[in-house]
Amino acid sequence: MSSDLPDNPPIADADRVKSVRVEEEMEQSYIDYAMSVIVGRALPDVRDGLKPVQKRILYAMHEAGVSSNAAHRKSSNIVGDTMGKYHPHGDDSIYDALARMAQEFSLRYPLVDGQGNFGSVDGDPPAAMRYTEARMSSLAEELLTDIEQDTVDFGSNYDDRLTEPAVLPAALPNLLLNGSSGIAVGMSTNIPPHNLGEVVDSVIHLIDNPDCAIADLMDYVKGPDFPTGANIVGRAGIYDAYTTGRGKLRVRAEMEIEEDEERIIVTELPYHENKARRIERIADDVNEGTIQGIRDLRDESDREGIRIVIELKRGANPDLVKNQLLKHHLERTFSIITLALVDGQPRILNLKELLEEFLDHRCEVVRRRSQHELDNAQERAHVLEGRLLALDNVDNVVELIRDADDRSAAKEDLQDEFGFTERQANHIVRMQLGSLTSLETVEIEDEYETLTEEIERLQTILGDRSELLGVIKSELHELKTRYNDDRRTSIIEDVGTVTHEDLIPEEESVVVLTESNYVKRMPLSTFDAQHRGGKGIIGTGLKDGDRVSAVFQANSHDYLLCFSNKGQVYQLKTYNLPEMSRTARGKSAVNVLELDADEDVTAIVNTDEFNGDESLTMVTRGGYVKRTPSDAFNNILSTGIRAVKLEEGDELVDVTVTNGTKDVIIGTEYGRAIRFDEKEARSMGRSARGVNGIKLCEGDRVAGLVAVSDDDESALLTVTRNGYGKRTPIEEYRSQSRYGKGLVDIKTTERNGPVVALEAVREHDDLILMSENGQIMRTHASEISSQGRNTMGVRVMCPDDDDCVASVDVIPLD
Template sequence: MSTDLPDDVPEVADQVRPVRVEEEMEQSYIDYAMSVIAGRALPDVRDGLKPVQRRILYAMHEEGISSNAGHRKASNIVGDTMGSYHPHGDASIYDALARMAQDFSLRYPLVDGQGNFGSVDGDPPAAMRYTEARMAPVAEELLADIEKDTVDFQSNYDDRLEEPSVLPAALPNLLLNGSSGIAVGMSTNIPPHNLGEVVDGVVHLIDNPDCTVRDLMEFVEGPDFPTAANIVGRQGIYDAYQTGRGKLRVRAELEVDEEARRIVVTELPYQENKARRVERIARDVNEGRIEGISDLRDESDRDGIRIVVELKRGANADVVRNQLLEHHLERTFSIISLALVDGQPRVLNLKQLLEQYVNHRREVVRRRSEHDLAEAEDRAHILEARLKALENVDSVVDLIRGSEDRDAAKAGLREHFEFSQPQAEHIVRMQLGSLTSLEAAELEDEYDDVTAEIERLETILGDEDELLGVIKEELESVRDKYADERRTSIVEDTGTVTREDLIPEEEMVVVLTEGDYVKRMALSAFDPQHRGGKGIIGTGLKDGDRVSTVFQASTHDYLLCFTSAGQVYQLKTYELPEMGRTARGRSAVNLLSLDSDERVTAIVNTDDVDEDEFLTMVTRGGYIKRTCATEFDNILSTGIRAVSLEKGDELVDVAVTDGESDVIIGTEAGMAIRFDETEARAMGRSARGVNAIKLTGSNVGTDNLADRRDWDGDAVVGLVCAKEDDDRDLLTVTWHGYGKRTPLSEYRKQSRYGKGLIDIKTNARNGHVVALKTVREDDDLVIMSEGGQIMRTHASEVSEQGRNTQGVRVMRLDDDDWVASVDVSTVDVSTVDEE
């Protein structure tokens, strides 16, 4: 076959080049993938919007369809968006518009819809010709100042118009409303959050740029779904915020009504199809997978969700509830915090998400300030000309009247009065009515205002702190305008089967050692003894280890464990390993994330704490701090900060106070001070506190306990609370096992930060004070030594004596042993065995 080309083949054929099919397919696929990633499926980290959402809002902005304008047909909005900015099908644009109007999809809907925009039953929106829409007020915050050159614009698809590449976003929309999308080879699924919490987190980040994700989680508790429901456990939240990926268990809100024999569901997990879920529950009941249900009704209306599950006679409500949770009313929500950063997809943790938003707002405020500054300077330039013209009004008028035309007048003004071209043009156009004295006063006032504005804008542009201050102020304004209460609760992860119900409730003795070993033993295993006894072995110890804490609690108690480092952990007693008296215990690393030199110094039973009470803390160095109990409602598995400490200081004791009590603080050297708790004002968890007592010398910073015993100084060992007419006694126990009871009335009230009174003599026989407790005669004492001996005795066995006495022997110790910890039990003891 001849390969000669005919003479009439166009010259363009010479430009044809051979390519390999696989190379062309690879490049085309990459181009397609990047187009989907950047132009369709993933949100921009700055404004949290996908291109179609951004174009819908901008089209509404251009058409004046604001929150205070009338609703416009959705078909009109879709048509404007498609014709000007988004060259795709009208169905995809309307789907995006409808979702932005759904209050069950977005935590803060961006579109105010009128008509049927779908439902939680999976019903589709009505056709766009039937529905109407306008921007929601929150959406206007995303577009605020867009006309002030705050963001870059790009050509639309046919180069007729320009559209913003990103919106100014006066609120962090990506976290507020979340986003989901599937691109090529990647996907994103960011849950919605509470506006108030996110703004508080951003403000904290601005103030503390070196803060950690855990610090931010003190403000951003977790996702806040528009459909409320419950997030089970905090580990998934922590994983998502720390790494950008995590899994949450979202559980429906349901109530078991034993009297009416029914279970009522009032909230469903996010993105759950209610009608389909009710249908599947009914199917499982009919097929026998779920037993005990006699009827199932969906009584939901516009006021909210209400699914009623009627129980059969004799059915176990808890079993039915657990079955519903296991199969239908609990689902997993996977978080993937993937967003576009500078056009590239990145998985971001919580801090990085907020940092990207702050960087965006920094650029927006800077550009807006530059725009406003230019306008203000132009206005000041004109005002200066007008004021100068007023000062020389006769000369200016004569010059203009004597000029042949406008151009000559402008030239004369520039020559004789040194006006610029814009100033001269403005003077020529001035009306005679603006030459009045009243007009002059108004011009001077306006000039002063413009000058002040220029100075303010120059300060913002020249000082990074001022610029960040503007960002904070605007965020706080948005928060005050739109913030609402959290809807989604974060509940403890107890699983669908309650383990606690399978554990008998009994009193336990919990032992913690400095080597991080822990165990619990039944209190009944220790028979009461008279004072002066040696006790029995309470725990086996590893070489070099010592007992640090002993306390008594019920198996069903929820405990707040405060450590020497100022951290607090939440612990359930029944989660601790139960072991015999001679067992060493098990490492507590999986229960309490303690550092090597950190130990538990105080235990608070949450059953003893009411919402309006305070947790009053005292440190070894003599500082006291009160914090509202509600600050400790949500504690991470890794603990949270309870008090900030100075270097070398440590938290030694915590007491529950009601705001109307006195506190008594005791020291190692046997001093005690009593004052009104209100002398230490309530503070947040991150505060250090105020001075409580003046110490003679200090043991603070002496880490080795043996060094502390030889120290001549002093340190706080504990605190108790008391009332004016309190009939209890103050129990003081020393290192060598001596102690006494003294009526609380013998400790007169003083002012905070005094030296206090002598409580007990700390001579060579007694040693320093180790514990301070309030007791009644019928209370039980559980005393444990560092060597592992434990003794249980009646409080009445300890003699009642006055202040400044030596006390009596409470527990007999070996020469190389010391009292480690004392706890008070209110469990009744009917008999006391003889030694």
């Protein structure tokens, strides 16, 4: 069979045919596909915290007027608008994104206000889009505010019919508020949600302190705040995530043991936990014998919250059952990867970088908004200037317009005769006669004056970055006031699933620290009370050149804040200190406190009785005093955190607990003392230096600090270096204003030596005194006579000639 076709038909447009290697084409095509998924689908933008589909849904709702004040609209209508105008990727993916933005158990601050079934924490899917309705939440509107004022760039949509924003203006750091999760090609992101008030405070702190450390920001951002509450176990994972961009959290359910009812109540579950499936698996493990001690399990959850009731068998150990539940079901790991798009490129960011990127974006938005407002204001002012000029020459202007052949001629004549610009002339010829009244003139002058002030304000913002940042701070404060709420997720101590603490007996201990950072604890019962004036007994062994720096009493289960002379504060549990004999040297404190070589512990505060209303009042050798709320010391790293900013050459000497109703007495080594109301030292943050507390004589230094009041039973105990001391009634120290020289407290003669310690004691308390060479003595406070101010005191302890008193602590005996 013949054919008219040639053997080698010509190739159309042969010059467009290009020969390539298959592996090269596959590689490039895959890279293009991967970047399309990364940038266009899976990862959020660091500036507004949204993925493209989320941004397009919100913008479509904004364009359609589906605001928080409008009526709800069918979800299918919103999905159709989004898909037809901006996101041609299928309605299922758009509706899934819309539904998630409406779920209160998925987003900490939902961006969509849903009406209908949008799914549940039991894993139930949302109802079909034709049954549900939605509108923007009020917080979502904050992400779109000022979008019409040229605040962000716009680009063409997928078919070039419309334009869409490249990013939303975002008045709040949504990426941290609501977090994000997504899997791209070769990478993924998993950013947890946070508390709005904490994040806003951290942004404001960054504005005020652009060179601050990440640890400083963590004073404000305590950790993730999940919409489902629950507990984060330990802070190590939080610290890793905020400093490196990667970390692992242990998230534990909130449960309560009701021993009288023999049951455990679970009220909060870890984030993204399927409640119904988890209950089924607990039941399976109970039936299989993996978990023992449970006789019944039921779900009593309702709209008010989660309530899972676990009934225990008679005689079952609730703690053991709880640990089994935690091990198998009610504790899970949340891996954090703070991966987001920065300038179109995926980057892993730490906490400070995330906040800086948002702040840079917000600065650009406010700058562009201010420029837009300035342009409009200047344009309006320009028109008003023309109107005012026309009103000043109203008769001539009216006559000129009336004599002109047409409107165009009138405009040209106005420009030639009075110097109007084209825009001013065009406006004047369109004015109505009614606008030429004297009342209208006053209104125009008032508007022009207001515009002039507005122009000056906007020019100041555009010309001064500090003013621009001030605008951002003001707006953030306002948003915090409007949307802030309480933290839902608690951060609890990481003690593992085995409670070793229960195996440690509670007992009163004496803790000894040396200048070479050796530490140990001994039972308080080791030391019997003696009469004053004794030498004491050996309390610790010392290596050559070492000296005792501090001694204090604590319960073995107490949590202690240890303040160092360098202004750092560390946290430890008393039982973590090594228990040793009286004659033992102790062990290096670096095992429990990461102290520097020249750093000594100078003050210890017991936190077990804190209720959140106290302040820690501190004093330095140089006489500065500062109060800081106790809750500022809730999140203490293993390496310690800053407690006070110190001047060069100064050091922290003492810390006491006050409650807003106390007076403080500062005593000096030369025997002077000043008493004033604690409120004279205003409450400050941890990084502050404080204010002047006492005016020191040349060569004098602060020795200690106590908190007192007239209505308690305490007296002021003053002890000197050579072992002399006295008790003086508090009322003998009249209240003064801070930063005075104070009164004479005790005579610091050659016999007495300088003051080494001040304590508030009651007559029935005991005292522990320790010398630099390791002698320790316990005595009754009543053994020390009560004397007035400006006296010599009596012998309290009799150290050797080459020894002296190093530290004094009070043992309360109620």
